[in-house]
Amino acid sequence: MSQKTARRARAQQDAARSIKAMRRKRWSANTKLTLGLVVVVMLGLAGLFLFTQRGGGSTADAELVRADSHRLTSAADGKVTVVEFLDFQCPGCGAMYPDAERIIKEYDGRITYVVRNYPLPMHNHAQAAARAAEAAGVQGKYTEMFDKLFQSQQTWSAETETPLATFESYAQQLGLDVGQFKSDMDSQAVMAKVRQDVSDGDGAGVDGTPTFFLNGQKLSGITGYDSLKSAIDTALAR
C-alpha cells in the first residue's frame, strides 16, 4: 500500500519535472529577453503615469477660480462666488442647466458664477464638447456655445462618432470663424485649459458632476434651483 503510494508520488514528480524541462526549453533566451523588455517598459510607463497623476492632483496648487476661468456673471463686490464643475455630456448637468440659467439671470451682477470643465471619462464626447466650448471662447463666444451645447445635449450626445461636424455647425450658427474654431479645438492651449480645469477639480475634491463650490466650500445636496438659491441667499445675507 505505502509502496504503491510512494511509486505513484515518484511518477508524479517525474512527470512534473519533465513538464518543467519542456517549459524551460520552450522559453528561449530570445523569448525571455522580449517579454522582459516589454514588461519592464510597460511597468515603467505605468508607474511613471500613476506617479505624475498623483503629483498633478495635488491640492497645493489647485485653484477654484483662475484668471482665465469663464464667468457667466460677475459681482463687483466679490462677496459670493459660485463655481460649478460640469461635464457637457452629463445628464445631471443638462438637468441643472435651466436652473443655473435662472439663478444667473436673477442674481446677475450680484454673484460671480464661474463654470469649469470636468469632462468625465465615461462620457465619450465630453472632452470634445469641453474643447468646443473653450474654442468658441477663444473667439469670445463661450457663453453662446455653452448654451448651445446644453440646449442640444441630447442631439450630439447620441452620436456614435465624435460629433465634430455638429460642433462645427454650431460654430457656424454662432458666426464663428469655423476654420479657426477647428484648429483651436485641437490646439495645445485649449487642451491645456481643459486639463487645468480637471486638475483643479481633482485637487478641490470634485468626484462627479455637477459639483458646486460656494466661496471655496464644496456644496452638497444641490439638486436644482431651490437648493442652489437658498445656499446663495444664506451667503449673501451673511
Next chain:
Amino acid sequence: MKARGLAALLTAGGVIGLIASFVLTVEKMALLKDPSYRPSCSINPVLSCGSVMVTPQAEVFGFPNSLLGITGFAALTVLGVLSLCYQGFPRWVWLAAQTLLTAAVVFVHWLIYQSLYEIGALCPYCMVVWMVTTTVFWYVSLRNLAEKTSWGKKLAAFHTGGLALWFLAIVVLIAMRFWDFWSTILS
C-alpha cells in the same frame, strides 16, 4: 527565422501594408473632394489622420506618400508569395530588397519624427505602415546578415528581442510626447 517563416512574414507584411496604404489613399481622395470630410481614423486630437494627411510631409515627393506604399507593399506581397513557393532566389533579389527596405525604413523614421515633433498628431493607418516596414526591414536584414556574418547569426538568435527594443523605443517616445494628452484621457 526559417526561410518559410520569412516568406510568410513578407506576405503578411505586404498585405497589411497594402491595405493600410490603400485605405489612406481612398481617405485622401475623399478629403480632396470635400475638405470638411472627417476621415475614419480621426478619433481624437492626437489620433487623427485628417490633420496628418493635409501636411506637406504627407506628399514629400509631390504626390501622396501612400502611393509609394501601394507600390512598395504590392511588390513586397509578390516577393513574399514567390518565396513561399520557390527557394533560392538569386542574390540580387535579396540585395535589391535590402536596398529598397533600407530606404523605406529611413523614410518611415523621418515620418515618425515629423509626426511626433512637427505635426503633433498620430495617424493610425500610418502607424500600421511604420510597424510593418520596420518589422520587414528587420527580418530581411537579419536574413542577409546571418547569411554572410557570424555576428549576424548571433543577432538573429535574438530576433524578437531586438524588434521589441526598437518598437518600445518608439512607444516610449510617443508616450512622452503626448504625455499630457494620455493623462487627460485616462484619468
